Amino acid sequence: MTVPVSIVWFRQDLRVKDNPALHAACDLGKIIPIYIHDTSLPEKRLPGSVSKWWLHQSLNSLNDRLNGHLQVLEGDPEKLLPELMETFNVEHLFWNRCYEPWYVKRDKTVKESLKDNGKIVKSFNGSLLWEPWDIENKSGSPYKVFTPFYRKGCLQASSPRYPQAAVARITYADVKNKGVSIDSLGLMPDIKWYDGIAETWKPGEEGAADRLADFIDEAAKSYKKDRDFPAIRGTSMLSAHLHFGEVSPNQVWYAILDAFGSADDNNIDTFLSELGWREFAHSLIYHFSTFPDKNFNEKFDKFPWRSSKKDLEAWQKGKTGIPIVDAGMRELWHTGYMHNRVRMIVGSFLVKNLLIDWREGEAWFWDCLADADGANNSAGWQWVAGSGADAAPYFRVFNPVLQGEKFDKQGEYVRTWCPELSKLPNKLIHKPWEAGSAELKQAGIALGDQYPEPIVDLKASRQRALDAFAEIKG
């Protein structure tokens, strides 16, 4: 009697441990692990530049962990999967779910057509602590406010699945590799701009485990206090690893609880609630399929956005003349990452002080962030813009000078990313335009030369944003 063979379709679950689809397939018999670089997606749903770089590394890492058995394909999964099952004469196809609407639609089509042809197709939850359809309010609809979603919905539902023990042994079906090389996917850029990114990250399951271990050893116990300071390594840096599924949220959740248990001074609760925000974003994108593209609050459809290529580019390149904003945008460009506090500051600046549509910011982040994620990115931007679910009210305009003085008091973060300002004293580091000519001279800068004049007046642009908001409210 022959052992059943299953195709395991890896997607946003590029790991071997705690991988429910892989686990189920291994329980059943032999496996053929595959990854499909889906080129049938609309342009804007394809991974951005930094995500592609990451994916390249992560696929290599996964392939290593699968002893070189990963078959990598390129094209349309709806076409490729039936062909592969035919070629390999396989009856089973397993995967872990994705929740972005464009993936849900694709996967549904794949599943239905293969099932119609008598195949056994099973999907699993490998990426969320709670399934979006399991968390609903009393009237049976999805929560639109974070706190009740998390407290009443998630925390009072059944506990997340405990991570599975590693698969005892993976047995690969003895089949020819029908795929292409990872290199041939063209994920790596032609121009070598990724040195800073490569220095910052180690994509793959091992890199993810290292980050998690470091966080538990060093930052988790002071997370609540330290997480707001961009010059401190106070956050977990796990977002990209979570996005690519190199670690599951369940592994993170229980690693934290197992390490700190109930002896917690609420640093742990605060951190776990951030995983809750990730769940919330995925729930929103699942239940409201237009969330990534359209204002959740339709009032914003008539918001008078400005269109200024010049201002947008100054923001993108970190040349706005506002130090904390420029520091953040340069950190992003250099490392593929930006500290969350600074994401809020640069987001508020783009949407409110520059009055530029949040979707421009979303698109830039999509291209530049290593952790670019369809759910988190749109939820974050809609939150900042005030158009989202449980969003910051529009009138909550961050003052980047005050934010800098509050969260980067000594100016270390600004000095790291805007070294031309480094000789300014702390009292001027966040507002060089208030420096006198003697002070500027002493610091070795001339505004408009080494460092730009601010592209907007903070006070006037704040008022302009409030006026624009007044137009659409009511």
Add this chain to the structure above:
DNA sequence: TGAAATGTTGGGGCG
């Protein structure tokens, strides 16, 4: 997961 404007209070200088 704000900031600015406005209101209130209370201590100290001063006639």
Add this chain to the structure above:
DNA sequence: ACGCCCCAACATTTC
């Protein structure tokens, strides 16, 4: 000693 003014410091409201 007292009332008056000034203005931090803090609290509340508004955007």
